[in-house]
Amino acid sequence: MIRHSKDASELWKKSPWKRFRKNVFRLQTRLFNAVRTGDLSKARSLQKLILKSFSARMLAIRQVTQLNAGKKTAGIDGKTALTFEERFELERLLMTNYHNWHSSKLRAIPIPKKDGTTRLLKIPTIADRAWQCLAKYALEPAHEATFHARSYGFRTGRSAHDAQKYIFSNLRSNSDGINKRVIELDIEKCFDRISHTSIMEKLIAPSSLKIGIFRCLKAGANIEFPEQGTPQGGVGVLRST
Numbered sequence: 001m002i003r004h005s006k007d008a009s010e011l012w013k014k015s016p017w018k019r020f021r022k023n024v025f026r027l028q029t030r031l032f033n034a035v036r037t038g039d040l041s042k043a044r045s046l047q048k049l050i051l052k053s054f055s056a057r058m059l060a061i062r063q064v065t066q067l068n069a070g071k072k073t074a075g076i077d078g079k080t081a082l083t084f085e086e087r088f089e090l091e092r093l094l095m096t097n098y099h100n101w102h103s104s105k106l107r108a109i110p111i112p113k114k115d116g117t118t119r120l121l122k123i124p125t126i127a128d129r130a131w132q133c134l135a136k137y138a139l140e141p142a143h144e145a146t147f148h149a150r151s152y153g154f155r156t157g158r159s160a161h162d163a164q165k166y167i168f169s170n171l172r173s174n175s176d177g178i179n180k181r182v183i184e185l186d187i188e189k190c191f192d193r194i195s196h197t198s199i200m201e202k203l204i205a206p207s208s209l210k211i212g213i214f215r216c217l218k219a220g221a222n223i224e225f226p227e228q229g230t231p232q233g234g235v236g237v238l239r240s241t
Helices: 007-013 017-036 039-053 054-067 082-101 128-144 160-171 197-203 208-218
Strands: 109-112 118-125
Touching: 007 082, 017 039, 017 054, 017 128, 039 082, 039 128, 054 082, 054 128, 082 128, 082 208, 128 208, 197 208
Parallel strands: none
Antiparallel strands: 109 118
């Protein structure tokens, strides 16, 4: 038990973050390979190991309390930061409840759009964001193994620059072929209207994690369309297909 702020501060700062990342990456690599070979039973077992991992919990808390750009945005509990003692308390909370997580309601912040309308940015609590990040560590490698090679949106290690480079390489005048075209599509209210049923059917995850994800989706449900939509203010998880 950590009794003093100084003790917690020293313990947090001296944590072996590099080793934590290696531990999680090793499990994620095994998970990726399991899905690639079609061994979903092994994949779900590895996902459970990631969720149980002390390294993954510590990295998730560090991500949402120190590294994320929106780390100082409060959820409905009003908390914009956690003390070092609270970070270790959150680690213990994740350890005992990762398999049965109940998401809190979301704080809705109106964001003005260029056309004069507004959209609601829904913000989870810090604890919920930490659980989402932990879930992301278990979900992302499994779905990375199934994505199309030319899918770039919201994927780790990829960006719009990668898409631009591929387009440039294939559309320039000295590339093969003359019948070239660019098709631009915009799905209206895409995240507002995503079907929860479709998400759950496609999700590669153990049942306990699926239940947690379903609760997370319902915490930010649109009153008008309770079976649709995803909260957009939390940790980004697998928005590509």
